[in-house]
Amino acid sequence: MKLTKLTLAALLATAPMYALADESIIVQSTTSTANSGLYDYLLPIFTEATDITVNVVAVGTGQAIKNAANCDGDVLLVHAKPAEEKFVADGGGTTRTDLMYNDFIIVGPADDPAGVAGMTDVEPAMATIAEQGALFASRGDDSGTHKKEVALWKAAGVDTASGSGDWYRETGSGMGATLNAGLGMGAYVMTDRATWINFGNKQDYQIAVQGDEAMFNQYGVIPVNPEKCPSVNVEAAQTFNDWLISDEGQEAIAAYMVDGQQLFFPNAPEQGS
Known part of the structure; x- marks a missing residue:
């Protein structure tokens, strides 16, 4: 059967979307983690370890929380603890964990x-x-x-x-x-x-x-709640959360330096404690 240009375009557009659906997540993030260059350094390490691609939407914390509440993301990474705790209390996120400061x-x-x-x-x-x-x-x-x-x-x-x-x-x-x-x-x-x-x-x-x-400037990480947002890529989002707060993720955060200066200081609670 001969494919029309329209049909072929539809197939090309649709196939990669489904192929990558279980291997990618969206992180709603504060701008500071993007402007600092942290993601450019950190995400390739995570992807290499897990084969999960992370797409970052870098906006102000207030907008990032609104976006996550509207189910436009899988993970929230921001720096306004009272607002983060309210987001979880309102059912928008599953857990909030200190990440770095x-x-x-x-x-x-x-x-x-x-x-x-x-x-x-x-x-x-x-x-x-x-x-x-x-x-x-x-x-x-x-x-x-x-x-x-x-x-x-x-x-x-x-x-x-x-x-x-x-x-x-x-x-x-x-x-x-x-x-x-x-x-x-x-x-x-x-x-x-x-x-x-x-x-x-x-x-x-x-x-x-x-x-x-x-x-003092504390950052937290929160997986978006799949009970409120069924579109969440639960497994990949949890993998990202767990990697960030793991020894490997925390060491990677600590190792990021610019001009000989450490930009972020990991402080996630010890796992299993």
Whole structure:
């Protein structure tokens, strides 16, 4: 039988989809793990070990959780623990496990217009930025970084709404784009350290504020619940989750370095404990 071009196209489009269905997963992820280069390093190791292909959708944590809740993924990997725990409590995920951590930092121009360079207490540093009316570029996108930033402003007693559009600028963009925007306007920016280390457009910017325990940045991994989302590739998703928190996965995370600096520090609980 002679195949029409339409029939042949349909077969070519359909066959690979089914062939790969049991060998691939979608991870809804925060942008920082992508911007840092971690996935480029980590995923080939996982695929080599398991023959499972991982497709990453890198968006802000809030959007990643919404996507997973809409069943548009098999695994969630983000960094906003209260929101993650709520996602599991609401039935969106099966379990949440600590995976790794690093920290947040505030970067700024070398001339340090707010005079906060070298500060290790984040709340007074942020209060000073606001008092001085120094430009601050916020992601403003409900990401894990934005959620942390909002909490820190609140703890510092600063109402950013009063400065919105003036000294406080919301980009509504990911971390890399917000860093570029901040550099363009000479604004301070809060970022995760891993993204900053891997960021290629630092210009004269330097780390201004760091070292406060309040800037701790925990990441978690959650398989999406198949009872709520029947389309989940359960076995492959669980394999990915288990590999990440295994000794092999944790060692791979720890081994990822840029310019001689470790970007993420594994802290999954010991298995069987």
